[in-house]
Amino acid sequence: MEHVSVGWLLNIGVSMALSIAILALVSLGLAVMFGMMGIINLAHGEFLMCGAYVTLSLTRIDVPLWLAIPLAGLAVGVLGYGVERLLIRFLYGRLADSMLATWGLSLIMAQLTVLAFGPSTQGIPTPLGSLSIDGYSFSRYAFVIIVCAMLLMALVYLMFTRTSYGVMARAAVQNPAMAAAVGINPRKLNALNFAFGAALAGWAGALLAPMVGVMPSMGEAYIARAFMTVVVGGPGIITGTASASLLLGGIENVVSYLSTPFFGQGALLIVAIIAVRLLPTGISGRWQRQL
């Protein structure tokens, strides 16, 4: 093992924070859909992939990356709105069916992307370069990802506590009948919830695009971990996602660092299953809070 120095510690710290931030990013949209609507969206990975491809296409026509990333999230949000209107709204209360239908959707989206962009991996150059501390080199963009993950969590919090949409959405989750009785239209809220979750997935894909290869099957690489995070985190959107990302991302990173990513993946699965045994409703399931 290398000798302990400031750079070494910083290197481990940044790498762990990055793992946790990525896990939180890719899980947040899924957590919003699950926590707010009880929908398990198996096309989540494909929404993420769409965000990456929109970013890729926009940068190809010389749109600056810093504009392309926010636009990608909005575009995927619009797509999500359409999907909810055309498909998801028929499937509320039919959990198994909603999983299967979104699964079908994911197959279609992935293959349409193959037909449109080809199966090969394409890349967006990672911006900002790197900086060197104490002999270790750090990608500046990693810090952007970490900060953006926190900003998106803050956005979710503000969205659900400070906007009338969020307050109504939480009311509709807590007591749908009463919410309808005081004049809240649950259909409209569901469409907005789904669009918001899709936009979060789009932003996650857009932010990851300059860091990883953009390809039609890229969603699959994240979806398993995103599901594990949501299961372990439980119904609290922000508290659940943050705590489960910390636990799973931290452990995967430490084990991968000490051995190989192979055992890191294994450790993530084992910890997640043990967590499910001990806390069947997730880490946030015991707290009487929604966010």
Next chain:
Amino acid sequence: MHTHASFFRRPYSSMTPMLSHVTLRLTPIRATLVLAILLIVGSLWMSDFLQSQASNWIIFGLLGVSLVFVWGKAGIFSFGQGAFFGIGGYVYGIASINLVAVTNETVSAVVLATLGAAVAAGLLGYFIFYGKVGDVYVGVVTLASTLVLFTFMSSTASPVYHVGDALLGGYNGMAGIPPLTVGWPGGSPVALTIWQTLAILVALAALVLCVLYALLARPFGYIVSAIRDNEQRTQLLGYDIRLRKLVVFMIGGAIAGLAGALYAAWSMFISPTVFGLQQAALVVIWVLVGGRASIAGAFFGVVFVEGLSTLLGSGGGNATPIVLGVVLILVVLLLPQGTVPALQSWLRPRTASSTPVEAPAAEPGGAVDPRMPPGLSAGSSANGSLRVDGLLKRFGGLTAVHDVSISFAERGVHCLIGPNGAGKSTFFNLLAGRFSPTSGQILFAGRDMTRAEPHTRARAGMGIKLQIASIFPGHSVHENVWLSAYAKLHSRAAAEARATEIIDWLGLGPQRHVLAGELSHGQKQWLEIGMVCATEPGIVLLDEPTAGMTRTETARTAALISSLGRYANVIVVEHDMAFVRQLNVPVTVFHQGSVFASGRLEELQQDERVLNIYLGRHGGQRA
């Protein structure tokens, strides 16, 4: 489970296996054997290509069957069948590569693979079912485990990852897997020909199907279908549902593992794509197309979907996943029961479901059979004494039940009353095991039941009737009571006799073969009381048994409870003063989470304090 019950409800016509008619009908087992023989003989005239194709479809069909058993039959929403398939394939690969040189056969590798997958299913299932993971999460956990295995196996490309002579091969997969081979140590290995392989596969598939059909026709099968219909009630009858779900999950895992081993032997290759999302999706599509509760339908689904993709693959090329996705969405939206059951109900004239149900004749109160409840006899009933010491339950800052100590004698009816929010329902739920107390002790017949599982309480003799009738809506009245009696008697014949007696005692004889879900509100409540009695309880806990009943139904319920009280300890949580007066039994008043007063209703009605807190404020004019 309640949300799923309606999806998986079986039609009435297939609901009578318990009434054994010994006739030479075409049973599923006979049909399977006949079809298997026809297929084996018929395949002699098939081309090699078609024989090989058929082998593949049989293997996939077995994988589909594993999902039908777990999901359609037991209601466990598993997406992990692909994982057990893959585990079976990899175990076969590792075992056969290492063993074939020594033993000259690969049959032992098939057995090892099946066991390996069953063990994997057992481990995952233990965490899921003993952790009481909700239905929503079971699907997600099994799917996520499958996908993590995909990433896991994909990262084993380095030659460092090997087991004996078998290289795991990472994303490229494991090559050089021996085909099905028979022989013995020291002899010469004989690899099976294409036709022999197909014949063995058909025979194995037929064997699996026959075992499953036989299993489902046994009490185990009825209990599994009861779990699917109403998990909570199954548990309250004293069945350990965690164990049964685990067994079902392991059997499903073993079948998937067997299919995986056969697949690895057939293609002589296995790669992490078996753990991929598309493979996992395919299994569900086959089963959905064939009908999620139809074992034979799984094979139809495979042939239909795989045939379609082969056709498209040769013509449409890249469009295959799109067509699959569209098929999946259309099936979910338009034919949620699957194509085979949809066709069946389309072709079959609708007679079974439209049998006129006789109007629930609300008989006058005196119509209750004055005999004792069947199975419960005066002198020999189980010890029903219940003692509660310092029971306390807090929800956050609210103390719902505050230091309650009370004991109930061995026999007789006792009423718990109190205004809304007095804590009597929380107290009931603590006794029933739905909540765990913050502190205190519950002793039943001398045994500590404070934190016992619901099925342990039921087996010890605590019969629980919930406020909203908890019955098996998709089973007939007779089957409902049979399932209850079997939980105690463990004998099919004895349970049949007991069920018949109890239904007569309840006065539900004319409704014996009606689906319980079609009964009137009052009849459902009586049925549930009968189901509780069938387990020969020492104590019966009833939560507001007359809520929503008409006056005559209430009177009848009072008569049932009074006759029950002569043979067992009965505790009734009630709201309705008229009903409590009808029962004419000792009453305990709850107030602010504690026992406030005890005595007979007439005495309590004279008590100023009771009138102030309860009768004066709530329903005084009724009392």
